[in-house]
Amino acid sequence: MRTNDARTLYEKVWADHIVRPESAKTPAILYIDLHLIHEVTTPQAFTLLRELKLPLRRPDLTLGTMDHSTPTTPVGSLRDIAVVAEGAARQVAQMETNCRDFGLELHGFDSKHRGIVHVIGPELGATQPGKTIVCGDSHTSTHGAFGALAFGIGTTEVGHVMATQCLLQRKAKTLELDIRGALARGVTAKDVILAVIGQIGVDGGTGHVIEYRGDTISAMDMDQRMTVCNMSIEAGARAGMIAPDDTTFEYLHGRPSAPQGADWTAAVKRWRHLATDADAKYDKSISIDASTMQPMVTFGTNPGMVIGVNEPVPDRREPGFLKALDYMQITAGKPLSASAVDVVFIGSCTNSRLSDLQQAADILRGRHIADGVRMLVVPGSQQIKAEAEALGLDEVFRTAGAEWRESGCSMCLGMNGDTVDSGRLSVSTSNRNFEGRQGKGARTILASPSTAAASAVRGHVADPRPFL
Amino acid sequence: MEPISTISSRTVVLPVSDVDTDQIIPARFLTTTSRDGLGKNLFADWRFAADGSPKNDFALNQPEAHGCSVLVAGRNFGCGSSREHAPWALLDYGIKAVISSEIADIFRSNSLKNGLLPVVVEQDLLEWLLSNPGINVELDIAASQLRLPDGRQVTYPIDDFARYCLLEGIDQLGFLRQHDNDISKFEESRSWTP
Ligand code: SF4
Numbered sequence: 033m034r035t036n037d038a039r040t041l042y043e044k045v046w047a048d049h050i051v052r053p054e055s056a057k058t059p060a061i062l063y064i065d066l067h068l069i070h071e072v073t074t075p076q077a078f079t080l081l082r083e084l085k086l087p088l089r090r091p092d093l094t095l096g097t098m099d100h101s102t103p104t105t106p107v108g109s110l111r112d113i114a115v116v117a118e119g120a121a122r123q124v125a126q127m128e129t130n131c132r133d134f135g136l137e138l139h140g141f142d143s144k145h146r147g148i149v150h151v152i153g154p155e156l157g158a159t160q161p162g163k164t165i166v167c168g169d170s171h172t173s174t175h176g177a178f179g180a181l182a183f184g185i186g187t188t189e190v191g192h193v194m195a196t197q198c199l200l201q202r203k204a205k206t207l208e209l210d211i212r213g214a215l216a217r218g219v220t221a222k223d224v225i226l227a228v229i230g231q232i233g234v235d236g237g238t239g240h241v242i243e244y245r246g247d248t249i250s251a252m253d254m255d256q257r258m259t260v261c262n263m264s265i266e267a268g269a270r271a272g273m274i275a276p277d278d279t280t281f282e283y284l285h286g287r288p289s290a291p292q293g294a295d296w297t298a299a300v301k302r303w304r305h306l307a308t309d310a311d312a313k314y315d316k317s318i319s320i321d322a323s324t325m326q327p328m329v330t331f332g333t334n335p336g337m338v339i340g341v342n343e344p345v346p347d348r349r350e351p352g353f354l355k356a357l358d359y360m361q362i363t364a365g366k367p368l369s370a371s372a373v374d375v376v377f378i379g380s381c382t383n384s385r386l387s388d389l390q391q392a393a394d395i396l397r398g399r400h401i402a403d404g405v406r407m408l409v410v411p412g413s414q415q416i417k418a419e420a421e422a423l424g425l426d427e428v429f430r431t432a433g434a435e436w437r438e439s440g441c442s443m444c445l446g447m448n449g450d451t452v453d454s455g456r457l458s459v460s461t462s463n464r465n466f467e468g469r470q471g472k473g474a475r476t477i478l479a480s481p482s483t484a485a486a487s488a489v490r491g492h493v494a495d496p497r498p499f500l
Numbered sequence: 501m502e503p504i505s506t507i508s509s510r511t512v513v514l515p516v517s518d519v520d521t522d523q524i525i526p527a528r529f530l531t532t533t534s535r536d537g538l539g540k541n542l543f544a545d546w547r548f549a550a551d552g553s554p555k556n557d558f559a560l561n562q563p564e565a566h567g568c569s570v571l572v573a574g575r576n577f578g579c580g581s582s583r584e585h586a587p588w589a590l591l592d593y594g595i596k597a598v599i600s601s602e603i604a605d606i607f608r609s610n611s612l613k614n615g616l617l618p619v620v621v622e623q624d625l626l627e628w629l630l631s632n633p634g635i636n637v638e639l640d641i642a643a644s645q646l647r648l649p650d651g652r653q654v655t656y657p658i659d660d661f662a663r664y665c666l667l668e669g670i671d672q673l674g675f676l677r678q679h680d681n682d683i684s685k686f687e688e689s690r691s692w693t694p
Pocket residue numbers: 099100148149150169171380381382440441444445462463
């Protein structure tokens with residue numbers, strides 16, 4: 033029987049941040065503990081603050097970086113950015129002015145902490161269990177891997193948080209995804225989340241906050257958990273969460289923004305109470321068997337159109353399905369290995385962390401990418417770049433024929449000079465295979481770093497398992 | 501935000517499911533630092549050929565679509581990124597309401613904050629609307645009703661507070677700022693600080 037006070041992880045974090053409860057007439061006022069900002073979705077919000085002559089309420093709870101429109105070729109000055117695009121240069125210059133004027137910490141070009149916003153939050157230890165975290169970016173769901181309630185907001189809401197540190201929110205429904213079973217060799221967190229989206233659909237999580245549970249999830253390290261939570265939005269959910277445990281605490285311990293000393297002990301004690309209570313109920317529950325999963329690849333124009341790497345593309349007659357295959361220039365009934373690959377991209381907030389780069393490097397070590405393939409490896413942050421270089425991974429990539437870049441969003445969304453040309457086929461470790469996402473007319477196949485690296489070597493979509 | 505109480509228009513129909521915000525406004529147009537002028541790039545890659553000429557087979561390029569302010573689209577409209585540029589582009593182009601059987605969470609929230617009305621209807625009705633393009637519809641915000649030319653009146657779901665804000669033209673920041681005291685009290689009373 034359900035006791036009155038049994039609550040889910042989401043309900044606990046939600047309740048802990050209520051400034052004013054919701055009613056039929058008005059949404060709740062929810063307090064935000066960490067506001068991450070980047071250059072693309074903030075300019076109009078800063079303009080609003082200026083128009084209303086308002087200060088930014090909590091600069092100490094706001095953290096800025098530049099990632100979306102910044103080039104990944106080495107840059108020393110704004111003039112280098114102007115080479116990429118004038119609009120991007122203006123946006124970056126404005127970000128610097130805005131952060132200076134409003135007294136914010138910005139990890140700009142000269143910072144060794146610069147990187148993709150969803151990579152640096154955890155890396156600095158600013159992302160912590162039980163926090164509410166928002167950002168004008170839908171992949172804010174990534175931070176839910178730490179047991180934070182983290183979700184993407186629009187620019188108007190960015191302005192609300194800047195001015196009041198709060199948001200008006202209705203409580204979401206909860207969706208439990210209970211994922212069980214040991215992953216087979218060569219199957220990664222990326223394959224798990226792609227398989228999950230294939231199963232529940234790109235709108236399977238709409239209106240819900242997902243909690244990922246089960247032994248598959250608890251066996252994952254933090255990098256893998258972040259990959260899973262990152263793509264919650266691709267299932268339509270605004271947020272995805274995982275209860276914090278020793279793996280979480282070990283990751284955070286000693287990071288610059290994590291609590292230190294006695295504060296650390298107190299924090300861990302508090303965090304241990306966040307996990308969902310044994311008899312708490314979810315609005316919806318789905319069980320998923322991960323033991324039979326294979327490396328997954330998308331074949332269409334949304335992340336739910338996904339198959340095992342060696343499976344034939346399904347044959348369906350719906351107009352939307354046919355439109356997607358037509359755009360992708362892919363034939364139903366054949367496996368994707370029939371398609372020659374032009375570009376391979378390792379990077380993005382889904383798969384640009386050190387362990388992702390290691391997976392790709394393990395396959396490329398002592399091998400060379402196929403003729404005619406262009407491969408870009410873009411670390412998620414400058415710190416990851418330094419760590420990878422210390423391990424010699426940059427040399428592995430360069431020797432294999434790949435380009436090794438500075439951190440940033442890069443080809444994930446192609447608004448920074450890194451794009452896939454029209455009609456070209458890309459195997460990408462990013463999260464969206466929408467039409468034109470990587471550049472106008474570009475065709476995208478989403479995959480894990482291992483599958484992407486194997487595909488670069490073979491010159492067509494390839495199973496990574498024979499390489500392991 | 502201007503108050504809105506009714507929207508009357510012929511419908512323009514986009515019979516595609518899962519329309520994502522990268523289609524509504526591709527990322528390369530996001531380097532703007534203002535909200536204005538995005539309408540010309542709305543659905544850019546579906547609307548225009550590589551040489552910039554309009555594609556005749558795209559719904560918004562049909563002569564009948566001219567002046568329509570209600571867009572009917574397939575299930576799960578507005579999925580993908582949180583870019584508020586998507587509702588900004590639709591509004592700047594002249595769209596005032598989007599009807600679908602499901603509208604993605606962040607897009608819906610962003611729309612309401614800018615006076616773009618998201619209307620969710622049952623799948624059956626959506627299919628009927630998709631196969632009857634160009635009909636005159638009326639949206640009554642106070643009554644949360646969609647009125648069809650055959651006399652049907654359909655109530656659609658909308659959050660009370662969001663509806664109130666649309667009708668009064670109120671932006672939500674004002675409401676939050678009225679509770680400044682509560683926010684300060686909350687900050688002082690917490691058992692832990694972020
Ligand atoms: S890497 Fe891609 S998905 Fe992640 S924040 Fe950057 S643009 Fe968004």
